[in-house]
Amino acid sequence: MPSVAVVGASGCVGEAMLELLRESALGEEPPRLFGSARSAGRAVPWKEGFELEIEELNESADLSDIDVALFAASGDVARKWAPWFIDEGVAVVDNSSAFRLEPGVPLVIPEINGELVSSAPAIIANPNCSxxxxxxxxxxxxxxxxxxxxxxxxxxxxxxxxxxxxxxxxxxxxxxxxxxxxxxxxxxxxxxxxxxxxxxxxxxxxxxxxxxxxxxxxxxxxxxxxxxxxxxxxxxxxxxxxxxxxxxxxxxxxxxxxxxxxxxxxxxxxxxxxxxxxxxxxxxxxxxxxxxxxxxxxxxxxxxxxxxxxxxxxxxxxxxxxxxxx
Ligand SMILES: NC(=O)c1ccc[n+]([C@@H]2O[C@H](COP(=O)([O-])OP(=O)(O)OC[C@H]3O[C@@H](n4cnc5c(N)ncnc54)[C@H](OP(=O)(O)O)[C@@H]3O)[C@@H](O)[C@H]2O)c1
Incomplete structure (x- = not known):
């Protein structure tokens, strides 16, 4: 089962992702959680009384056990870190507007154009909420x-x-x-x-x-x-x-x-x-x-x-x- 990371786990969207992961097959393995220095070290409830700790996202992070990263941080964070995740072989689903209009980056609503998603370690952009x-x-x-x-x-x-x-x-x-x-x-x-x-x-x-x-x-x-x-x-x-x-x-x-x-x-x-x-x-x-x-x-x-x-x-x-x- 692939393992998942959430970048921005302490935010509104990151917290909702964790709730969904608890119920999803993608959450069979506990996800890795990343944030800034502000939330690094904070414990977050996971399943059956277990807690996960938020790690600071920096160059020393080891991404080798991650297959897909859900980015729920700003466009600046995505622009700085998503390319590194891709280089390390991790697929990125990004919630910010950083890459949405880039040619070649799929901008996906599964019910409408889900066929654009491929298995490659690439950036897939999540559209604007409205x-x-x-x-x-x-x-x-x-x-x-x-x-x-x-x-x-x-x-x-x-x-x-x-x-x-x-x-x-x-x-x-x-x-x-x-x-x-x-x-x-x-x-x-x-x-x-x-x-x-x-x-x-x-x-x-x-x-x-x-x-x-x-x-x-x-x-x-x-x-x-x-x-x-x-x-x-x-x-x-x-x-x-x-x-x-x-x-x-x-x-x-x-x-x-x-x-x-x-x-x-x-x-x-x-x-x-x-x-x-x-x-x-x-x-x-x-x-x-x-x-x-x-x-x-x-x-x-x-x-x-x-x-x-x-x-x-x-x-x-x-x-x-x-x-x-x-
Ligand atoms: N809220 C919505 O309804 C909504 C809807 C669609 C799309 N979006 C997009 O989703 C993204 C997240 O939105 P949000 O509403 O969840 O924002 P938020 O509540 O302000 O949370 C922002 C998150 O980004 C993290 N972060 C900040 N700097 C970071 C860094 N240097 N490295 C790693 N993580 C960092 C924060 O972690 P710390 O606490 O550690 O600083 C926090 O977890 C944004 O791009 C937003 O535009 C939001």
């Missing part, structure tokens, strides 16, 4: 014809990692807003349409990722994706209001049938029961509801998914399991 949730919902609806996408996101604070959760807790408890740690504006009782850096064209990096990554994953270079990404004071689960505009008339019943049989999603046909982030936290399936035809050529839907699970840790685990099956 992009994964969006594409799982809309990829099946491409069967009705090509579309233009308008998607507004309502993104949970944990999308910014532990620091995001801590900022919401701090503001709730003491009204203590700390600019830039990690948010640019207060989040308690507030929201803001600014996730990531603003580019010269006025788009944020999060909005740019949704456009560029959707095009790569769907292999659709001129796909139009118009997004506004908004941070909201919700702990976990991103929500998306999605509009699809088609060039010709479409049927709501055909769309519902496609959503009904889609992989990785749960279609809620009752419009009075929209999927909600609170109750769906820690669930695996992406939920799609409120399907409407609001014009002869227009479909609208509401999508909710746990961005730490299917938007990151779960998608990465599914990639690693595919890699193992090759």
């Amino acid at each position: 992009t994964i949730l969006l594409l799982l919902a809309i990829a099946p609806l491409r069967a009705l014809g090509p579309y233009r996408v308008i998607a507004d996101t309502y993104q949970a604070v944990s999308g910014a990692g532990r620091g995001g959760l801590e900022a919401l807790e701090r503001e709730r408890a003491r009204g203590d807003f700390q600019e830039g740690n990690p948010f640019p504006f207060p989040i308690e009782g507030n929201l803001f349409p600014l996730i990531g850096e603003v580019g010269e064209d006025g788009m944020t990096s999060e909005e740019r990722k949704m456009l560029d990554e959707s095009r790569k994953i769907l292999d659709w270079p001129d796909l139009r994706v118009h997004t506004t990404c908004v941070r909201v004071p919700v702990e976990r689960c991103h929500s998306l209001a999605v509009t699809l505009v088609y060039p010709k008339e479409i049927s709501r019943a055909d769309a519902a049938a496609l959503l009904q049989s889609a992989k990785g999603t749960t279609y809620i046909s009752d419009p009075s029961r929209p999927p909600l982030p609170g109750p769906l936290s820690r669930t695996h399936s992406v939920h799609v509801g409120r399907l409407r035809r609001t014009g002869e050529r227009v479909l609208q839907l509401w999508v909710v998914g746990d961005q730490i699970l299917k938007g990151a840790a779960l998608n990465a685990m599914q990639i690693a399991e595919l890699w193992r099956s090759k």
